[in-house]
Amino acid sequence: MSDVEVLIQRLDPGLPPPSYAHPGDAGADLCAAEDVELMPGERAVVGTGVAIALPEGYAAFVHPRSGLAARHGVTLVNAPGTVDAGYRGEIKVTVINTDAKESFSLRRGDRVAQLVIQRVEHAAFTETERLPSSARGANGFGSTGR
Numbered sequence: 678m679s680d681v682e683v684l685i686q687r688l689d690p691g692l693p694p695p696s697y698a699h700p701g702d703a704g705a706d707l708c709a710a711e712d713v714e715l716m717p718g719e720r721a722v723v724g725t726g727v728a729i730a731l732p733e734g735y736a737a738f739v740h741p742r743s744g745l746a747a748r749h750g751v752t753l754v755n756a757p758g759t760v761d762a763g764y765r766g767e768i769k770v771t772v773i774n775t776d777a778k779e780s781f782s783l784r785r786g787d788r789v790a791q792l793v794i795q796r797v798e799h800a801a802f803t804e805t806e807r808l809p810s811s812a813r814g815a816n817g818f819g820s821t822g823r
C-alpha cells in the first residue's frame with residue numbers, strides 16, 4: 678500500500694493524531710475530543726480535534742468502528758461521512774446509540790470512528806434522452822429476491 682501525503686492539523690494537542698492500529702489497516706482511528714453520554718436512541722455530533730488537507734482527487738470517509746457497533750450498538754448516523762478534499766474544518770462524527778436499553782459513555786480520547794482515505798473520480802455529467810440498456814434495467818429494491 679503506497680502512502681498518500683495528508684496534512685493534518687491538531688486542533689486539540691492533547692489528543693493523538695489519527696493512526697492506523699496495524700500496518701495495512703484501511704482505517705486510521707479518530708478520537709473523541711469530548712465526553713458524551715448517549716442515552717438509548719440518542720445521537721450527538723462529536724469533535725475529533727483534527728483538521729486535514731487532502732490532495733486533489735482524494736476524499737476521506739468517516740466509518741464506524743465495528744467493535745463499538747457490535748458491543749454497544751454505537752454507530753454513525755451518516756456512515757460513511759464524506760470529508761471533501763477542500764474541507765479545512767474540524768472532522769466531526771455523528772455518533773448514535775442504537776441500543777434500546779443501555780446508555781453509552783464516550784470519553785475524551787476514546788477511539789470513536791475511523792478515517793478511510795480514497796481516490797475519487799469526478800464525473801462529467803452528460804445529459805441524454807435515453808440511457809443504454811442493461812441486464813438489470815430499472816429493477817432495484819429487492820428485485821432479485823431475498
Ligand SMILES: O=c1ccn([C@H]2C[C@H](O)[C@@H](COP(=O)(O)OP(=O)(O)OP(=O)(O)O)O2)c(=O)[nH]1
Pocket residue numbers: 739755757758759760761762764767768769770771
Ligand atoms: O462525518 C462527517 C461528514 C462531513 N464532515 C465535514 C467534511 C465535509 O467536507 C463537510 C460537508 O459534509 P457533507 O457534504 O457530507 O455535508 P452537507 O450537509 O452536504 O454540507 P455542505 O452543504 O457543507 O456540503 O462536513 C465531517 O466533519 N464529518
Ligand SMILES: [Mg+2]
Pocket residue numbers: none
Ligand atoms: Mg455537501
